Amino acid sequence: xxxxxxxxxxxxxxxxxxxxxxxxxxxxxxxxxxxxxxxxxxxxxxxxxxxxxxxxxxxxxxxxxxxxxxxxxxxxxxxxxxxxxxxxxxxxxxxxxxxxxxxxxxxxxxxxxxxxxxxxxxxxxxxxxx
Amino acid sequence: xxxxxxxxxxxxxxxxxxxxxxxxxxxxxxxxxxxxxxxxxxxxxxxxxxxxxxxxxxxxxxxxxxxxxxxxxxxxxxxxxxxxxxxxxxxxxxxxxxxxxxxxxxxxxxxxxxxxxxxxxxxxxxxxxxxxxxxxxxxxxxxxxxxxxxxxxxxxxxxxxxxxxxxxxxxxxxxxxxxxxxxxxxxxxxxxxxxxxxxxxxxxxxxxxxxxxxxxxxxxxxxxxxxxxxxxxxxxxxxxxxxxxxxxxxxxxxxxxxxxxxxxxxxxxxxxxxxxxxxxxxxxxxxxxxxxxxxxxxxxxxxxxxxxxxxxxxxxxxxxxxxxxxxxxxxxxxxxxxxxxxxxxxxxxxxxxxxxxxxxxxxxxxxxxxxxxxxxxxxxxxxxxxxxxxxxxxxxxxxxxxxxxxxxxxxxxxxxxxxxxxxxxxxxxxxxxxxxxxxxxxxxxxxxxxxxxxxxxxxxxxxxxxxxxxxxxxxxxxxxxxxxxxxxxxxxxxxxxxxxxxxxxxxxxxxxxxxxxxxxxxxxxxxxxxxxxxxxxxxxxxxxxxxxxxxxxxxxxxxxxxxxxxxxxxxxxxxxxxxxxxxxxxxxxxxxxxxxxxxxxxxxxxxxxxxxxxxxxxxxxxxxxxxxxxxxxxxxxxxxxxxxxxxxxxxxxxxxxxxxxxxxxxxxxxxxxxxxxxxxxxxxxxxxxxxxxxxxxxxxxxxxxxxxxxxxxxxxxxxxxxxxxxxxxxxxxxxxxxxxxxxxxxxxxxxxxxxxxxxxxxxxxxxxxxxxxxxxxxxxxxxxxxxxxxxxxxxxxxxxxxxxxxxxxxxxxxxxxxxxxxxxxxxxx
Numbered sequence: 001x002x003x004x005x006x007x008x009x010x011x012x013x014x015x016x017x018x019x020x021x022x023x024x025x026x027x028x029x030x031x032x033x034x035x036x037x038x039x040x041x042x043x044x045x046x047x048x049x050x051x052x053x054x055x056x057x058x059x060x061x062x063x064x065x066x067x068x069x070x071x072x073x074x075x076x077x078x079x080x081x082x083x084x085x086x087x088x089x090x091x092x093x094x095x096x097x098x099x100x101x102x103x104x105x106x107x108x109x110x111x112x113x114x115x116x117x118x119x120x121x122x123x124x125x126x127x128x129x130x
Numbered sequence: 131x132x133x134x135x136x137x138x139x140x141x142x143x144x145x146x147x148x149x150x151x152x153x154x155x156x157x158x159x160x161x162x163x164x165x166x167x168x169x170x171x172x173x174x175x176x177x178x179x180x181x182x183x184x185x186x187x188x189x190x191x192x193x194x195x196x197x198x199x200x201x202x203x204x205x206x207x208x209x210x211x212x213x214x215x216x217x218x219x220x221x222x223x224x225x226x227x228x229x230x231x232x233x234x235x236x237x238x239x240x241x242x243x244x245x246x247x248x249x250x251x252x253x254x255x256x257x258x259x260x261x262x263x264x265x266x267x268x269x270x271x272x273x274x275x276x277x278x279x280x281x282x283x284x285x286x287x288x289x290x291x292x293x294x295x296x297x298x299x300x301x302x303x304x305x306x307x308x309x310x311x312x313x314x315x316x317x318x319x320x321x322x323x324x325x326x327x328x329x330x331x332x333x334x335x336x337x338x339x340x341x342x343x344x345x346x347x348x349x350x351x352x353x354x355x356x357x358x359x360x361x362x363x364x365x366x367x368x369x370x371x372x373x374x375x376x377x378x379x380x381x382x383x384x385x386x387x388x389x390x391x392x393x394x395x396x397x398x399x400x401x402x403x404x405x406x407x408x409x410x411x412x413x414x415x416x417x418x419x420x421x422x423x424x425x426x427x428x429x430x431x432x433x434x435x436x437x438x439x440x441x442x443x444x445x446x447x448x449x450x451x452x453x454x455x456x457x458x459x460x461x462x463x464x465x466x467x468x469x470x471x472x473x474x475x476x477x478x479x480x481x482x483x484x485x486x487x488x489x490x491x492x493x494x495x496x497x498x499x500x501x502x503x504x505x506x507x508x509x510x511x512x513x514x515x516x517x518x519x520x521x522x523x524x525x526x527x528x529x530x531x532x533x534x535x536x537x538x539x540x541x542x543x544x545x546x547x548x549x550x551x552x553x554x555x556x557x558x559x560x561x562x563x564x565x566x567x568x569x570x571x572x573x574x575x576x577x578x579x580x581x582x583x584x585x586x587x588x589x590x591x592x593x594x595x596x597x598x599x600x601x602x603x604x605x606x607x608x609x610x611x612x613x614x615x616x617x618x619x620x621x622x623x624x625x626x627x628x629x630x631x632x633x634x635x636x637x638x639x640x641x642x643x644x645x646x647x648x649x650x651x652x653x654x655x656x657x658x659x660x661x662x663x664x665x666x667x668x669x670x671x672x673x674x675x676x677x678x679x680x681x682x683x684x685x686x687x688x689x690x691x692x693x694x695x696x697x698x699x700x701x702x703x704x705x706x707x708x709x710x711x712x713x714x715x716x717x718x719x720x721x722x723x724x725x726x727x728x729x730x731x732x733x734x735x736x737x738x739x740x741x742x743x744x745x746x747x748x749x750x751x752x753x754x755x756x757x758x759x760x761x762x763x764x765x766x767x768x769x770x771x772x773x774x775x776x777x778x779x780x781x782x783x784x785x786x787x788x789x790x791x792x793x794x795x796x797x798x799x800x801x802x803x804x805x806x807x808x809x810x811x812x813x814x815x816x817x818x819x820x821x822x823x824x825x826x827x828x829x830x831x832x833x834x835x836x837x838x839x840x841x842x843x844x845x846x847x848x849x850x851x852x853x854x855x856x857x858x859x860x861x862x863x864x865x866x867x868x869x870x871x872x873x874x875x876x877x878x879x880x881x882x883x884x885x886x887x888x889x890x891x892x893x894x895x896x897x898x899x900x901x902x903x904x905x906x907x908x909x910x911x912x913x914x915x916x917x918x919x920x921x922x923x924x925x926x927x928x929x930x931x932x933x934x935x936x937x938x939x940x941x942x943x944x945x946x947x948x949x950x951x952x953x954x955x956x957x958x959x
Binding site: 047075076080082094 | 177186187189193194374382383548550553570703726
């Protein structure tokens with residue numbers, strides 16, 4: 001049996017903190033009612049971290065994913081969940097405190113990603129939520 | 131085979147860990163399912179088809195207590211059992227502990243066959259409880275289980291860390307405050323043998339209680355103060371309460387704040403994302419100081435100190451008889467805990483070991499001294515399991531169905547599929563002849579999964595399965611672009627000319643996107659029609675001249691489309707996206723006006739502006755004339771001849787283009803465009819040599835200038851940059867691409883500019899020029915004060931200041947005027 005190499009990547013906490021801040025800003029910007037173009041600057045920042053920042057190294061970059069609204073099951077180890085409410089059926093992510101952060105790198109011409117920060121989320125049964 | 135046990139397990143009430151002793155050192159295995167964590171929550175959950183252990187079980191622990199069991203360690207050795215609803219049967223604490231131990235086995239990636247282990251137990255465990263722990267180990271598949279008391283394990287971890295110190299005699303306390311339990315033990319070492327003399331504990335005290343206190347005593351009162359709520363605490367704590375989700379979030383944030391308070395004197399908690407009873411949005415930042423937090427936990431910590439005092443009194447000891455208090459458990463990171471314990475007891479605290487893993491480490495050290503006593507009776511489980519898999523190797527879906535057919539005897543076997551990045555874990559499921567699983571994929575990456583088969587004691591069973599690899603987002607199914615996609619930009623060194631920058635390289639897999647930012651090279655006034663910002667996307671090698679490539683999309687932004695004027699130097703952000711079906715969309719964003727212009731080009735309908743075509747044809751025609759003239763002057767008759775042949779064709783194209791109306795609907799413009807491009811390509815190849823010679827000459831000129839400047843005023847960094855470029859000289863000359871060589875000249879040129887901006891002569895001359903143009907400046911008063919300051923700066927030889935003043939003065943000039951002074955100083959592209 002061929003074993004899959006487990007990759008463990010240690011990304012300095014400051015980078016993760018930075019990504020979390022971008023995420024926070026994005027979260028706040030989406031709540032703004034007045035018209036604005038903050039999202040553009042956020043996308044730019046995300047783009048820099050995803051493609052530009054680590055140029056010249058085997059690291060491709062850091063990106064995050066906001067799993068808000070996605071369903072949650074016990075197989076999802078990319079999220080650290082806390083269940084709100086009484087039911088545990090049909091769980092949906094209703095609040096994201098921290099996003100999933102991916103570290104992308106190049107190996108043998110392939111782009112590989114590793115999770116360097118699981119999301120911290122609150123989940124609730126869709127049935128109650130509706 | 132090693133003849134000592136070498137493996138130690140901390141089977142904790144809330145968290146467990148496994149460590150191995152290797153050649154004098156101990157390694158703690160990390161939890162493969164929990165990024166970066168070296169511990170496993172001691173929680174077991176039963177679902178219909180699988181068993182969850184650890185973090186994933188913890189998620190369901192509070193809400194589904196009928197199926198998820200935790201803190202069963204407290205019930206070890208009792209006849210009590212835990213009913214599991216989903217299974218319709220009860221599980222004993224031994225069975226539950228065995229599950230945790232089995233899960234810990236899967237942490238081990240060394241390929242060892244784990245048959246013997248040291249497991250730690252609290253000092254308070256009696257014989258029955260100890261035997262029960264042993265039984266759990268046997269049920270988990272260990273053939274030999276040796277028990278060790280936790281305070282001793284922690285002390286061993288400490289003693290081994292302090293190898294140099296002889297620890298033959300002495301006594302100390304082990305203070306163990308974890309996430310949910312507290313224990314204190316008195317340890318005595320005599321003739322090198324450690325013993326627990328006395329112990330006390332509270333099974334319901336730990337870090338989780340402190341998080342709750344922060345929410346209850348600090349956050350909720352602040353919310354009452356600033357917003358309108360009634361019965362907030364109830365509504366938060368009740369599972370069906372309106373603010374239950376908020377409460378859980380606040381607990382998380384409080385835990386983070388608690389951790390921060392161990393390092394800093396204050397921490398902020400941002401409470402937002404819900405509304406109060408009047409419908410006002412809650413958005414408040416609550417600052418918690420370390421002293422506030424200390425006040426909260428004081429009573430609890432004093433309670434633990436009382437227990438220690440009891441031990442001291444019971445054993446007729448004085449503080450002076452104890453060497454130190456060894457701090458273990460995550461909550462001992464809290465500075466107040468350390469200080470308070472030390473202050474009240476007057477015994478120095480010892481925080482030298484990692485409080486979360488000390489027990490497992492100590493157990494591993496101990497295990498290295500215990501010989502294995504197992505008969506070698508072909509313990510290796512033999513099965514011949516063969517697995518045939520079936521799944522899509524490339525997928526664009528969010529998840530992909532994986533199915534497999536298993537041949538061989540699957541009785542009592544189970545399997546588990548995990549994703550390499552740690553984002554998915556199927557849990558341990560029963561193996562049957564056919565298995566299927568939805569595997570979630572990470573977008574835009576290769577997803578690797580591994581399927582591992584276990585026997586009923588979680589020993590790995592060999593199978594013939596290969597790693598499961600699914601490519602998501604691109605690769606096999608993606609199609610490459612046949613040619614470079616480039617953008618036409620102004621050529622900084624040849625005013626009026628343009629060149630290409632690469633956007634997507636040939637063979638890039640679609641879909642793809644890129645954002646590029648450039649400073650504008652000119653100002654565009656609001657309302658003007660003549661001033662145009664042109665975004666021209668072309669297809670073809672980026673090393674060629676723009677007119678030799680196929681335009682696939684051009685977007686024009688005129689002043690009439692702008693909300694206000696845009697200045698030269700402000701950024702234009704160009705975002706280019708190409709879909710799999712080669713639809714090109716271009717959006718340009720002008721940061722200064724906060725306006726975005728977007729166009730989607732479908733290459734089937736080539737967007738070619740007639741006016742632009744006319745302009746280009748005219749330029750090309752002029753260029754051809756010029757080239758012929760030049761070649762003839764240089765008596766390069768070969769080139770001149772080749773170019774003259776193109777002349778006739780060029781004339782036809784010129785005439786036909788001229789006759790086009792701007793709203794011509796036939797495809798004539800495309801044909802002409804095509805012809806024009808072919809002519810341009812031919813001119814390009816006929817004159818390439820000439821251009822290469824030119825750029826080379828220019829390159830050497832710039833290089834020489836730079837060498838001189840580096841000698842006089844360069845710093846090490848600039849020298850290195852320069853040397854790096856020069857070292858590549860033969861390589862970029864060999865490309866025979868004028869653009870490549872030009873690029874390098876530009877790089878050297880920018881070194882020159884940087885140095886020049888530091889040299890007194892240049893700064894003084896710029897200043898002098900500005901002074902001469904003082905009357906033209908927009909703000910006369912400011913100009914005067916800057917000029918005065920500049921004179922002073924020159925007198926006092928403060929060149930740094932002069933450089934700032936120059937920038938200030940240049941900014942005061944009317945638009946475009948600064949170019950006269952600083953054509954090559956690095957404004958614009």
